[in-house]
Amino acid sequence: MALTPYRHLEHEFRRLHAFRTAASILRWDCAVSLPRGSAALRGEQLAALETHCHTILTSPRVSRLLERAEANAQGLDEWQLANLREMRREREHAFATPQNLVAQLARATVRAQVCWLEARQKKDFSVLAPALEEVVNLTRDKAALLGNALGLNPYDALLDELSPKLTSQEIDTLLMPIVRRLPGLIQEIIDCQAVRQPLELTEHIAPAKQKELAVQLMKAMGFPFDRGRLDEAEYPLTSGAPDDLRLTSHFVGGQLLSGVVSVLHGMGHAMYSLGLPEAWRDQPVGREAGVAVRESQSSLLAMMIGRSQAFLQYLQPHLERIAGVSGPEWRVDNLYRALTRVRRSPVRAEADEVSYIVHLVLRYELEREILAGEIRITDLPEAWNARIDARLGARPANDAEGCLQDVHWPLGLFGYFPSCAIGAVMAAQLYETLRSEYPELDREIAAGHFSGLSVWLRENIHGHGARLSMAELIENATDKPLTSAAWLRYVEGKYLGE
Amino acid sequence: MALTPYRHLEHEFRRLHAFRTAASILRWDCAVSLPRGSAALRGEQLAALETHCHTILTSPRVSRLLERAEANAQGLDEWQLANLREMRREREHAFATPQNLVAQLARATVRAQVCWLEARQKKDFSVLAPALEEVVNLTRDKAALLGNALGLNPYDALLDELSPKLTSQEIDTLLMPIVRRLPGLIQEIIDCQAVRQPLELTEHIAPAKQKELAVQLMKAMGFPFDRGRLDEAEYPLTSGAPDDLRLTSHFVGGQLLSGVVSVLHGMGHAMYSLGLPEAWRDQPVGREAGVAVRESQSSLLAMMIGRSQAFLQYLQPHLERIAGVSGPEWRVDNLYRALTRVRRSPVRAEADEVSYIVHLVLRYELEREILAGEIRITDLPEAWNARIDARLGARPANDAEGCLQDVHWPLGLFGYFPSCAIGAVMAAQLYETLRSEYPELDREIAAGHFSGLSVWLRENIHGHGARLSMAELIENATDKPLTSAAWLRYVEGKYLGE
Numbered sequence: 001m002a003l004t005p006y007r008h009l010e011h012e013f014r015r016l017h018a019f020r021t022a023a024s025i026l027r028w029d030c031a032v033s034l035p036r037g038s039a040a041l042r043g044e045q046l047a048a049l050e051t052h053c054h055t056i057l058t059s060p061r062v063s064r065l066l067e068r069a070e071a072n073a074q075g076l077d078e079w080q081l082a083n084l085r086e087m088r089r090e091r092e093h094a095f096a097t098p099q100n101l102v103a104q105l106a107r108a109t110v111r112a113q114v115c116w117l118e119a120r121q122k123k124d125f126s127v128l129a130p131a132l133e134e135v136v137n138l139t140r141d142k143a144a145l146l147g148n149a150l151g152l153n154p155y156d157a158l159l160d161e162l163s164p165k166l167t168s169q170e171i172d173t174l175l176m177p178i179v180r181r182l183p184g185l186i187q188e189i190i191d192c193q194a195v196r197q198p199l200e201l202t203e204h205i206a207p208a209k210q211k212e213l214a215v216q217l218m219k220a221m222g223f224p225f226d227r228g229r230l231d232e233a234e235y236p237l238t239s240g241a242p243d244d245l246r247l248t249s250h251f252v253g254g255q256l257l258s259g260v261v262s263v264l265h266g267m268g269h270a271m272y273s274l275g276l277p278e279a280w281r282d283q284p285v286g287r288e289a290g291v292a293v294r295e296s297q298s299s300l301l302a303m304m305i306g307r308s309q310a311f312l313q314y315l316q317p318h319l320e321r322i323a324g325v326s327g328p329e330w331r332v333d334n335l336y337r338a339l340t341r342v343r344r345s346p347v348r349a350e351a352d353e354v355s356y357i358v359h360l361v362l363r364y365e366l367e368r369e370i371l372a373g374e375i376r377i378t379d380l381p382e383a384w385n386a387r388i389d390a391r392l393g394a395r396p397a398n399d400a401e402g403c404l405q406d407v408h409w410p411l412g413l414f415g416y417f418p419s420c421a422i423g424a425v426m427a428a429q430l431y432e433t434l435r436s437e438y439p440e441l442d443r444e445i446a447a448g449h450f451s452g453l454s455v456w457l458r459e460n461i462h463g464h465g466a467r468l469s470m471a472e473l474i475e476n477a478t479d480k481p482l483t484s485a486a487w488l489r490y491v492e493g494k495y496l497g498e
Numbered sequence: 499m500a501l502t503p504y505r506h507l508e509h510e511f512r513r514l515h516a517f518r519t520a521a522s523i524l525r526w527d528c529a530v531s532l533p534r535g536s537a538a539l540r541g542e543q544l545a546a547l548e549t550h551c552h553t554i555l556t557s558p559r560v561s562r563l564l565e566r567a568e569a570n571a572q573g574l575d576e577w578q579l580a581n582l583r584e585m586r587r588e589r590e591h592a593f594a595t596p597q598n599l600v601a602q603l604a605r606a607t608v609r610a611q612v613c614w615l616e617a618r619q620k621k622d623f624s625v626l627a628p629a630l631e632e633v634v635n636l637t638r639d640k641a642a643l644l645g646n647a648l649g650l651n652p653y654d655a656l657l658d659e660l661s662p663k664l665t666s667q668e669i670d671t672l673l674m675p676i677v678r679r680l681p682g683l684i685q686e687i688i689d690c691q692a693v694r695q696p697l698e699l700t701e702h703i704a705p706a707k708q709k710e711l712a713v714q715l716m717k718a719m720g721f722p723f724d725r726g727r728l729d730e731a732e733y734p735l736t737s738g739a740p741d742d743l744r745l746t747s748h749f750v751g752g753q754l755l756s757g758v759v760s761v762l763h764g765m766g767h768a769m770y771s772l773g774l775p776e777a778w779r780d781q782p783v784g785r786e787a788g789v790a791v792r793e794s795q796s797s798l799l800a801m802m803i804g805r806s807q808a809f810l811q812y813l814q815p816h817l818e819r820i821a822g823v824s825g826p827e828w829r830v831d832n833l834y835r836a837l838t839r840v841r842r843s844p845v846r847a848e849a850d851e852v853s854y855i856v857h858l859v860l861r862y863e864l865e866r867e868i869l870a871g872e873i874r875i876t877d878l879p880e881a882w883n884a885r886i887d888a889r890l891g892a893r894p895a896n897d898a899e900g901c902l903q904d905v906h907w908p909l910g911l912f913g914y915f916p917s918c919a920i921g922a923v924m925a926a927q928l929y930e931t932l933r934s935e936y937p938e939l940d941r942e943i944a945a946g947h948f949s950g951l952s953v954w955l956r957e958n959i960h961g962h963g964a965r966l967s968m969a970e971l972i973e974n975a976t977d978k979p980l981t982s983a984a985w986l987r988y989v990e991g992k993y994l995g996e
Contacts, residue, residue: 018546021539022524029523037725038742041519048516052550227535244536 005068006076009087010283012065016056017282021241023049028239028246030113032231039114043107050106057094066091079277079285082467086284093161096149101142105412108134112410117234125381125399128410133377135412140371143414155368159415163290163422165469171364171418174425177484179361186355186392189342189495198337199329207232207251213322214249214263217315221267221450223247228270235407236262238269242281245270256323257339258350260315264306268298271454275462286465291416293461293470295423296430303353303424304431304490305453307339310442342495346394346401354491357424358392363406363417371414426474428487430460433478503566504574507585508781510563514554515780519739521547526737526744528611530729537612541605548604555592564589577775577783580965584782591659594647599640603910606632610908615732623879623897626908631875633910638869641912653866657913661788661920663967669862669916672923675982677859684853684890687840687993696835697827705730705749711820712747712761715813719765719948721745726768733905734760736767740779743768754821755837756848758813762804766796769952773960784963789914791959791968793921794928801851801922802929802988803951805837808940840993844892844899852989855922856890861904861915869912924972926985928959931976 003011023046034042056062069076069084076084112131119127143154150157156167214230223230228245240246247266251259272288280286288294305311312335319325319335328334342352348359366383369375375383384403389395396402408416434456435441444452460477474482501509521544532540554560567574567582574582610629617625641652648655654665712728721728726743738744745764749757770786778784786792803809810833817823817833826832840850846857864885867873873881882901887893894900906914932954933939942950958975972980 014542015546018539018542019550022520022543022547025524025527025543026520029527033727033729035723035725035727035742037722041516041739041741044512044516045520045523048513049520052517224535225533227533229531229533231531241539243539244533 004075005065005072006080006084009062009065009069009084012056012062013087013284014282016053017241019049019053019056021244023053024239024241025244025246028237028248030110031233031235031237031239031248032246034114036114036118039110040107043110046110047103047106051099051103054094054097054099054102057091058099062087062091079280079467083280083283083285086466089164090284092149093146096146096157097142098145101138101145105135105138105142108138109410109412112412113407116404116407116410120234120400120404123398123400123404125402125404126378128404129377129380132410135410136370136377139412139414140373143371155371155415158371159418162413162415163292163419163470164466165471166290166292166419166422168368168418171422174482174484175357175361175418175421178357178425178487181488182354182358183391185491185495186342186344186358189354190344192496193337193341196337198334198341201257201329201335201338202254203256203325203329204253205256205323205325207253209323210251210256210259211249213256213318214251214259216318216322217260217263218247218267218270220314220448221271222274222454223267223270224274230263230266236266238266238273242273242276245273255350256319256325257335261302261306261339262349265298265302268301269294271301271457272297272462275454275458277463277465277467280465285467289464289466289468289470289473291419292422292426293473295420296426297423297457297461299353299420299424299427300431300457303356304427305445307336307353308442308445309336310446312336312339313446314448340495344392344394346388346392346396348405353424354495355392357421359388360417360421360424362387362391364421367409367414367417370409422470422482425484425487426470426482428490429474429478429480429482429485432486432490502573503563503570504578504582507560507563507567507582510554510560511585511782512780514551515739517547517551517554519742521551522737522739523742523744526735526746528608529731529733529735529737529746530744532612534612534616537608538605541608544608545601545604549597549601552592552595552597552600555589556597560585560589577778577965581778581781581783584964587662588782590647591644594644595640596643599636599643603633603636603640606636607908607910610910611905614902614905614908618732618898618902621896621898621902623900623902624876626902627875627878630908633908634868634875637910637912638871641869653869653913656869657916660911660913661790661917661968662964663969664788664790664917664920666866666916669920672980672982673855673859673916673919676855676923676985679986680852680856681889683989683993684840684842684856687852688842690994691835691839694835696832696839699755699827699833699836700752701754701823701827702751703754703821703823705751707821708749708754708757709747711754711816712749712757714816714820715758715761716745716765716768718812718946719769720772720952721765721768722772728761728764734764736764736771740771740774743771753848754817754823755833759800759804759837760847763796763800766799767792769799769955770795770960773952773956775961775963775965778963783965787962787964787966787968787971789917790920790924791971793918794924795921795955795959797851797918797922797925798929798955801854802925803943805834805851806940806943807834808943810834810837811944812946838993842890842892844886844890844894846903851922852993853890855919857886858915858919858922860885860889862919865907865912865915868907920968920980923982923985924968924980926988927972927976927978927980927983930984930988 026042026046030042066088073081073084112135115128115131119125143158146157147154150160152160159166159168218230227243230247230249232251233248234250236249238247247270249259249262249266272294276286312332316332316335319330340352342354345351351359366375366387380403381399385396438452438456441453461473464473468476471482524540524544528540564586571579571582610633613626613629617623641656644655645652648658650658657664657666716728725741728745728747730749731746732748734747736745745768747757747760747764770792775784810830814830814833817828838850840852843849849857864881878901879897883894936950936954939951959971962971966974969980
């Protein structure tokens, strides 16, 4: 029997999935194993792979099949219709971006990633500047073309690619109450916490021990090491595919807790991947519903769960046993105080969950100005430092603590940071519902049982794949549209409640 | 100005190079990092990549460009003409293999590789048998189709793919004098060596120390760690590309020297890759002249240089310093006796350079019988054991020491072992010429200077890429056609000379 146009499309997108996940493993390799001098070849490889994905998506065959499948959609079920919609979306995005630009961006981002590593080591932004400038110029071109094709302003077009349907106007509206409240909130919390500072946790723990602890934790949370790995890299990331999950983390001797937090962050992504609808794994509808939703899952794990008394009750005996730490500073109450201490630090990776939003908003503002040409790349370090000083009263000691903190811009991920901020807001609303619907959560987590949490997230978020949009997912899970109210309630309750 | 057809072809093959080297990195990842449960996805990725390479090679566009470039070849120089010839060769090979078979082989070889790892650990061939059977069936189909298209018998068609123009008849002729002489030769050497057995070298050296020593050695030999890596894997291999060389080795506590030998073997491949003509790196003429020539380079390094007094004089102080070994068994004379001791061992990786040929010839015989259907896969363990017992008087204790030794058949590499045997013969003839043309060789090697060796090999072999055939390379370098005479002279001189 001849295949229907829809089935032919599924076949084309299955092939696309193979190429994309291959590219994802090569990107993982860039972070974990790529020799520095091999970046040019890797750029060519990724350019070839991504160009080929573009060729598939923009082929006359796929366009024709889409039209025919859409015209004969009456026999398709809800998932198939959603899959068709996502296929169309991918095709429209690809069609708006010239193939040449896809190849140039692949090369430029590999180059910038390698320069970023070197610049960070040398604490010198000028090592990165030319490569970043190239990425910015190409991204600006892409934003203009994509915006034109999609009827969006250029920045919103980039956002739409990462977090479908999210606009800067919606972001501004959602974040406004938080942004207004933050300066006062941070000061109030700092004053409130001044009376009972935690003991410092600066003991040096060998990275190998930290990794052992991380593996233990990941196993407890259901990470399948028979189809995934944890490796060390300069920055934490999650890549690969649900069938081959590649997490990285960065373990630094004197920073045990930040290693744990980064693994929890990765586990938020990993649980999402693992909970995606299995039958749709190689189809557009079977992937995550965008970066904002994805980051809501890592926020939920690393910020809300990871900084709860219950989680620390579970973690503490493992810290003692595996990392070999003991003493009053490693008791649960002190760990909790350490992880919830609000500080004016210039470094995002070390930030508490309150000032974290300041870091994200700062990057959101800066990246719009960079793309609009209002900040020159060479002026970025000074603009960054002035801005973080004004917002948080913290001044980076050098570029590594300043605008070289994140690899995302070198990777061309503009629109990522505001998506994270929305993810944090979404996480708070989800967490509020989760706690009220699932009162045994804390007791289970304290006992190291994460499957209840996992099932709830799968039912409410993960299992829907990209069938529902972010707005639909949050309404579906919490019976309310997304607002910043839950985030404010959560933070005020947790940090000013007593 | 419009590009000529030849220039268009270069562009197509540059793209092909990017896809192929990407696939090579994914194959490396299979050996070094792939989680077991991720094999199915990796099979899909490699099937997609290799199918796409096949699509490029068999496209009407490439066929048309080849015809037009060949018809207008008068303006092309010697390298360009050779490149055109190699392009044509690749196109003919691809054209003879249906795309479906390419995809099936990619999936089957990944599956068989994973089963092989498990079978080895369990020392149980039955874990591998079904997956190997699938690879054999597919390879048999491929051999028939390729043979038909190229006018070769099926086995010779597989050989031709790995080692261009090498036929089983030529192999038989070349190896005959050695095969006839081997049984007597081995016994004579064993008798001769009986009077002065080496002290055993069974001290346990931590794999990390062994790796440190290997890295030291690789640096001395010019390995560029800024565009290459050394990792541990279950089996040694060299993959990637000259711009991103990925070596693996297998370091076992009590077997320091076999780790060194495997690194030298990999360095033979690496030096060849690094010496390829730089301007032609992404073109067919810029790659190695086939597996036999490639293996001649690893034989030269791991067998001839690596088992010389001069090399051991260089190595010995490093062993003492890095591996921390000392005592009479670690003195140069004992190391030399240990590395040149001829033994009846069932394990190829531990074999001396004389009995090594027996191992290769045995596999050559068996693989022809397997492909001809004369040995059933399920009968392979017993056939293997009986054969090695008859040829070498050694019986494997289990399947891991028997027919599970090598990953090559699971990877579909039929024709590899006889190519290695011819490589060993070629190495001896090259080594004879090298020593006579370059009398300072031993002195330099003893002093840890490998650049003279490297330059000679580059001038005579590496720098020609695939411009010259194996036969032309050996005639060019040694002024003689390839025969087994030099190998016999070399072995008799070294092992029975005194």
